Amino acid sequence: MDNLSKFSDFGLCVKVKLLQNQKSQKWLSEEVTSKTGLYVDSGYMHKILTGKRNAPKIVDAICEILSIEKGNKTN
Numbered sequence: 325m326d327n328l329s330k331f332s333d334f335g336l337c338v339k340v341k342l343l344q345n346q347k348s349q350k351w352l353s354e355e356v357t358s359k360t361g362l363y364v365d366s367g368y369m370h371k372i373l374t375g376k377r378n379a380p381k382i383v384d385a386i387c388e389i390l391s392i393e394k395g396n397k398t399n
Contacts, residue, residue: 334383335373341390349373352386359385 331339342352349369356364360381371377372386386392 330374332373332375335375337392338373338386338390341392345390352389355389356382356385359389 338352339349342349350366353364353366353369356362356369362382364382368377368379372379372382
């Protein structure tokens with residue numbers, strides 16, 4: 325459980341949604357890249373989910389892809 329404590333509230337929300345939808349973080353990275361045209365690899369995605377990077381366009385795309393409400397985007 326120590327690993328999960330590194331994630332921001334937004335990151336935990338994303339992880340839960342991925343688990344509920346039986347999708348991987350790699351799948352999400354590919355979907356975000358496809359949607360935004362911005363290259364998102366696993367390292368960059370990890371930084372976003374842990375709150376180490378602030379990337380509004382990518383966060384918005386993640387919310388849209390996973391149907392996360394805007395109020396759950398806090399890092």
